[in-house]
Amino acid sequence: MTFQLSQDHDALRAVVREFAENEIVPHAAEWDRRRHFPVDVVHKMGDLGLMGAIFDSEFGGGDGDFTSLCVAIEEIGRADQSMGITLEAAVGLGINPIAQFGSQEQKARWLPELLAGRALAAFGLTEPGGGSDAAGATQTTAVLDGDDWVINGSKAFITNAGSAITSVITITALTGDAEISSIIVPAGTPGLTVEPPYDKLGWHASDTHGLVFEDCRVPARNLLGERGRGFHQFLATLDDGRIAIAALAVGLLQACLDLSIEHAINREAFGRAIGANQGIAFQIADLDVAAESARLLTYKAAALRDANEPIKMAAARANLFATEAAVTATRTLTQILGGYGFIEEGPAARYYRDAKILEIGEGTSEIQRLVISRQLGLPVL
Numbered sequence: 001m002t003f004q005l006s007q008d009h010d011a012l013r014a015v016v017r018e019f020a021e022n023e024i025v026p027h028a029a030e031w032d033r034r035r036h037f038p039v040d041v042v043h044k045m046g047d048l049g050l051m052g053a054i055f056d057s058e059f060g061g062g063d064g065d066f067t068s069l070c071v072a073i074e075e076i077g078r079a080d081q082s083m084g085i086t087l088e089a090a091v092g093l094g095i096n097p098i099a100q101f102g103s104q105e106q107k108a109r110w111l112p113e114l115l116a117g118r119a120l121a122a123f124g125l126t127e128p129g130g131g132s133d134a135a136g137a138t139q140t141t142a143v144l145d146g147d148d149w150v151i152n153g154s155k156a157f158i159t160n161a162g163s164a165i166t167s168v169i170t171i172t173a174l175t176g177d178a179e180i181s182s183i184i185v186p187a188g189t190p191g192l193t194v195e196p197p198y199d200k201l202g203w204h205a206s207d208t209h210g211l212v213f214e215d216c217r218v219p220a221r222n223l224l225g226e227r228g229r230g231f232h233q234f235l236a237t238l239d240d241g242r243i244a245i246a247a248l249a250v251g252l253l254q255a256c257l258d259l260s261i262e263h264a265i266n267r268e269a270f271g272r273a274i275g276a277n278q279g280i281a282f283q284i285a286d287l288d289v290a291a292e293s294a295r296l297l298t299y300k301a302a303a304l305r306d307a308n309e310p311i312k313m314a315a316a317r318a319n320l321f322a323t324e325a326a327v328t329a330t331r332t333l334t335q336i337l338g339g340y341g342f343i344e345e346g347p348a349a350r351y352y353r354d355a356k357i358l359e360i361g362e363g364t365s366e367i368q369r370l371v372i373s374r375q376l377g378l379p380v381l
Contacts, residue, residue: 020079028080031205046117059111067302070247077251081354082205084248089159092244094121101225124155124171142173148217155211162194162209172230182230184222191216202353241362242319246298249322249358253291256329260284294322313375320368323358330355
C-alpha cells in the first residue's frame with residue numbers, strides 16, 4: 001500500500017501549479033473585485049488539457065484517470081476557488097453526464113468542443129424550491145410532443161450556465177408521473193431564459209445563474225440515456241462531484257497553510273517572529289494535519305473511483321471532512337493574520353468568503369452525514 005501519487009500525477013501537479021501561478025494568481029483578486037468571469041482562462045485550461053484529461057481520446061480527451069482531475073482541481077483551487085469550481089463544474093457536472101450516459105451521436109456532437117475548453121457545459125438539477133430534496137422537489141416538466149420535448153420550469157444556482165461559451169445544459173425534468181429523466185438543452189434554445197448572475201457571498205469570478213424554461217422545445221433525441229433514469233444518473237454524477245469538491249477544498253486548505261506559514265515567519269511581534277509563539281505554531285500545525293488528512297481521504301476516494309470500486313462512502317467522507325476543514329482553515333488563517341486578514345489587500349478575505357459554499361454544493365454537510373450514516377447501516381430517515 002502506498003500513499004504517494006504516481007510520477008505522472010506529480011508531473012501534472014507541477015505543470016498545473018506553474019500555470020496557476022502565472023495565469024491565475026496575479027489576477028484573482030481583480031476578478032473577484034470586478035466579479036469578472038475570465039473566459040480566456042477557461043480556454044487556456046482547455047489548451048492545457050484539463051477539461052478533457054479524464055475522457056476518451058476518441059472525442060479529444062486525454063484518457064487519464066479521475067485522480068488526475070483531482071490533482072488539477074486542487075492546484076487551480078489553491079490559486080483561486082472561482083476558477084477551481086469552474087473547472088470542477090465544467091468537467092464533473094457538465095461533461096461527465098454526457099460522457100457517461102450519452103449516445104454516440106450526442107458524444108460526437110458535444111464532446112469535442114467541451115473537452116477542448118472551447119465551450120462549457122452546465123448541470124441543471126437544483127430548483128428554487130428544492131435543495132437537498134432534489135428528487136421530491138423537482139417541478140420542471142418535459143412533455144413529449146411529436147418529435148420534441150416541451151420543457152417548462154426553472155433551475156437555480158447553476159454554475160457555468162450563462163457564459164458566452166456555454167453550449168449546453170443537461171437538466172432533470174419530470175417526464176411522467178414520478179418519472180425523472182435527463183435532457184440536453186442547447187444554449188440559446190428559444191424558451192430558455194438565463195437569469196442575471198447571482199450576487200454571491202463568494203466565488204465572485206465564477207458564472208452562476210438561474211434558468212427559466214417556458215415552452216422550451218428540444219428534439220426528442222436529446223434525451224440523455226434511458227427515460228426515467230435521470231435522477232439515478234445525476235446521483236452517480238454527484239458521487240464523482242463530491243470527490244472533486246473535496247479536492248477543491250484541499251486546494252483551499254493548502255493555500256491557507258501556505259499563507260499562514262509565510263506570515264508566521266515574516267511577521268514580528270515583541271521582538272521575534274510570531275511563529276515562535278506556541279499559540280501560533282500550534283494552530284499552523286493543526287492546519288497541516290487537516291490539509292494532509294483531507295488530501296488522503298480525497299485521493300483514497302479518487303483511487304477507488306479509478307479502480308471501479310464503490311465510492312459512495314469514500315466520497316461522502318472526503319467531502320464532509322475536507323469542506324468543513326477548509327471553512328475552519330480560513331477562520332484560523334484570518335485569526336493568525338489579525339487585522340491584515342480582515343482587509344481585501346490580501347487573499348485571506350477572499351478565501352474566507354469562498355469557503356462556506358464548499359459545505360453546501362454537491363450535497364450539504366448534513367447530506368454527507370446522512371449518506372455515511374446509511375452506509376453504516378443506521379436506520380436513519
